[in-house]
Amino acid sequence: MSGFRIRGLSADRFAPLFSLSSSELATHNARRMIATDSGYPCRVSLTDANPGDEVILVNYEHHAVVSPYRSSFAIFVRPGEQQFDALDTVPEQLRKRLLSLRAYDNDGMMRTAELIEGAQLEDGAARIFADSAVAYVHAHFAKFGCYAALIERH
Numbered sequence: 001m002s003g004f005r006i007r008g009l010s011a012d013r014f015a016p017l018f019s020l021s022s023s024e025l026a027t028h029n030a031r032r033m034i035a036t037d038s039g040y041p042c043r044v045s046l047t048d049a050n051p052g053d054e055v056i057l058v059n060y061e062h063h064a065v066v067s068p069y070r071s072s073f074a075i076f077v078r079p080g081e082q083q084f085d086a087l088d089t090v091p092e093q094l095r096k097r098l099l100s101l102r103a104y105d106n107d108g109m110m111r112t113a114e115l116i117e118g119a120q121l122e123d124g125a126a127r128i129f130a131d132s133a134v135a136y137v138h139a140h141f142a143k144f145g146c147y148a149a150l151i152e153r154h
Contacts, residue, residue, distance in 0.1 A: 004125055005154040006091065006139075008046045008084035009060070014077040017056045030058035033076075041141070045081035046091040046149055053078060062147035063138065065108025073146045087154050094118045094149060098142040101125065101151070103134040115142055125151055 017030055025031060033040070033056070035049035042049060049055050056079075061072035084091055095118040103111045111134050116124040121139075128134055137151040 003088070003154050004122075004129070005087050005152045006046070006084065006089065006094070007150045007152070008042075008044045009075075009077070011044045011077075011081055011083050014044065014056065014058070015079070017058065017077070018054075018079040025056070025058075028058060030056050033057055040076045040078075041093050041148070042078040042081055043075045043147065043149070044077050044083055046084040046093045047081075048093055049076065049078055060147065063104075063108065065104075067108035069104065069108055069110050071147075075146055084149070090118070090121050091149075094121060094139060097148075099124075099148065100140040100142045100145070101128055102138045102140060103128045103131070104136055104138070105133045106135045129153055 035051055035053045035055055037051055038048040040049035040055045055076045057074055057076055059072055060075045063069055063071040097118045099116055099118050101114045101124050105111050111131055114124050128137055139148040139151055141148050
């Protein structure tokens with residue numbers, strides 16, 4: 001598929017969390033952690049943390065719409081990361097995981113969903129975007145169900 005854009009979350013939104021104490025983080029439904037393996041995917045850079053990296057686990061409302069599909073879940077972010085924002089490029093973090101693609105229309109209503117191997121992300125997104133009513137897709141990590149990234153037409 002050509003003509004898609006994948007974006008991570010804005011780093012600016014999370015940067016203030018890294019200077020907070022544990023008790024202050026708790027007021028934001030967040031926790032400081034140290035990655036013990038590569039299973040801590042940063043939603044800003046769309047890269048995996050290395051063992052020993054500091055991460056913040058925080059509840060994030062990834063689908064802030066006025067619909068029954070409004071949703072939030074836990075995500076990891078790392079300090080000092082740059083937002084992934086690329087055309088026609090799938091980051092390795094998504095490519096190597098089982099994904100749930102959830103497609104929404106302009107009213108925030110789910111149109112369809114597909115479970116795919118990340119290596120087939122381009123094909124899965126092409127099938128979903130064939131429906132002209134689909135405005136955007138949220139990729140989720142299928143195993144834990146957490147939000148991974150936004151996929152848009154370009």
